[in-house]
Amino acid sequence: MALLGAVEAGGTKFVLALARADGTLVERTRIDTAHPDETLPQMAAFFREAQARLGAIGAFGIASFGPIDIDPASPGYGTFTTTPKPGWSGARFQDALAEFAVPMRVDTDVNGAALGEYLAGAGQGCSTLAYTTVGTGIGTGVVKHGQPVTGFSHYESGHIRPRRDAALDPFEGCCPYHGDCLEGLACGPAIIDRWGHDLSEASPEQVALIAGYIADLAASLVLLHMPDRLVFGGGVMKAPGLMDSLRAQTRAKLGGYIPAYDEDLSTRIVEPGLGDDAGITGAIELARQALSEG
Ligand code: ZN
Numbered sequence: 001m002a003l004l005g006a007v008e009a010g011g012t013k014f015v016l017a018l019a020r021a022d023g024t025l026v027e028r029t030r031i032d033t034a035h036p037d038e039t040l041p042q043m044a045a046f047f048r049e050a051q052a053r054l055g056a057i058g059a060f061g062i063a064s065f066g067p068i069d070i071d072p073a074s075p076g077y078g079t080f081t082t083t084p085k086p087g088w089s090g091a092r093f094q095d096a097l098a099e100f101a102v103p104m105r106v107d108t109d110v111n112g113a114a115l116g117e118y119l120a121g122a123g124q125g126c127s128t129l130a131y132t133t134v135g136t137g138i139g140t141g142v143v144k145h146g147q148p149v150t151g152f153s154h155y156e157s158g159h160i161r162p163r164r165d166a167a168l169d170p171f172e173g174c175c176p177y178h179g180d181c182l183e184g185l186a187c188g189p190a191i192i193d194r195w196g197h198d199l200s201e202a203s204p205e206q207v208a209l210i211a212g213y214i215a216d217l218a219a220s221l222v223l224l225h226m227p228d229r230l231v232f233g234g235g236v237m238k239a240p241g242l243m244d245s246l247r248a249q250t251r252a253k254l255g256g257y258i259p260a261y262d263e264d265l266s267t268r269i270v271e272p273g274l275g276d277d278a279g280i281t282g283a284i285e286l287a288r289q290a291l292s293e294g
Helices: 036-054 109-120 182-186 188-195 204-225 242-254 275-293
Strands: 003-009 013-019 025-032 057-064 104-108 128-134 138-144 229-233
Touching: 003 036, 003 109, 003 275, 013 036, 013 275, 025 036, 036 057, 057 109, 057 275, 104 109, 104 275, 109 128, 109 138, 109 229, 109 275, 128 204, 138 182, 138 204, 182 188, 182 204, 204 229, 204 242
Parallel strands: 003 057, 057 104, 128 229
Antiparallel strands: 003 013, 013 025, 128 138
């Protein structure tokens, strides 16, 4: 039975894994994300060596930082596009792993983590799950019946425009495109720009302000996707009191309109179940899907 090769490609590290066809992990390692001329050959060497020792790899699944082309119908599928990370624009996973000549599925890191949570974490049993990370950036992956949902490209939920009261929050936001979009107001760097400290050291009023912006996204996700559950992870979400305030403000913003979300939301809006393993779990599933689709 062929093995699955999985990659969670992050901005600071790559997690590489081999799994059996049922998803059981066989081996994993991590390498630093450096220049692609260094990191991508290192990645290929790991899989080459592992294949020689453990058996043939039948497919790859990649959950990657971006921006990256994730449209299987596009000639650039699997290629980094306008990433500011030096050297990575134009790098392509299919080229880096061409020697294996096996099917590959490439998706975003957040869609990968969403898939991992759906299968083995806090999204188990859901038909539709929305997984959002609030950290250096903000992004959402929506998984419906086991498949990440996208348009011609991945969603960009971090750039919706929450309502900002300039008297309450004079900070104009740090998004280079929009200023005070959600990411510009509520990502980790925006919080430090505004107050000089991160949200774990913030007052309850400051936590409530950020929770209110994130609640705009949560309410929008409910209205657009009717998910059974919303998972919120990432460094910012670890701030004490944030999750409770997010639940209360999401309920308030929905105003009783969606009965399923007109309760305390402790089982509707939840923390991730897999912690740091969500991404690689999703990448293994992408490989399994690539293998079964041929
Ligand atoms: Zn923006």
